[in-house]
Amino acid sequence: MSVKSKINLKAIPGKGRENKDKEVILILGGELSVENSSQVRDFLLKNLKAFEKFTLRLSDVVAVDLSILQLLQRFIWDAESLKKATMVEFNLSPDIEAFLEKTGFRPLLSLSTNK
Numbered sequence: 001m002s003v004k005s006k007i008n009l010k011a012i013p014g015k016g017r018e019n020k021d022k023e024v025i026l027i028l029g030g031e032l033s034v035e036n037s038s039q040v041r042d043f044l045l046k047n048l049k050a051f052e053k054f055t056l057r058l059s060d061v062v063a064v065d066l067s068i069l070q071l072l073q074r075f076i077w078d079a080e081s082l083k084k085a086t087m088v089e090f091n092l093s094p095d096i097e098a099f100l101e102k103t104g105f106r107p108l109l110s111l112s113t114n115k
Helices: 034-050 066-081 094-102 106-110
Strands: 007-013 023-032 053-064 085-091
Touching: 007 034, 023 034, 034 066, 053 066, 053 094, 066 085, 066 106, 094 106
Parallel strands: 023 053, 053 085
Antiparallel strands: 007 023
16 A cells, blocks of 8 residues: 655736736645655646746655756756746755755756755
């Protein structure tokens, strides 16, 4: 019997009439693991197609693994290649930040505006 991990994925459209259809805040939290990777991928792709400017916010993250980090990096690269603006805000525990650094994702961590 497997226990389904809890994940929080939320898209908050930009404020104002002009920004509503162009800007979005993408919030990811909870247990960001390989079990949830297809959900995260679908969430990111859906929003990549629908919006022009992104704030990618990770907060209240309990766990994160390499599959999710790879999806986040791919999302940023894809947005850049489509000339779409992306801002990153990571509110992570010191343990998770240390994990990112040890696994070679220091450049991803350094993109955060919360540093």
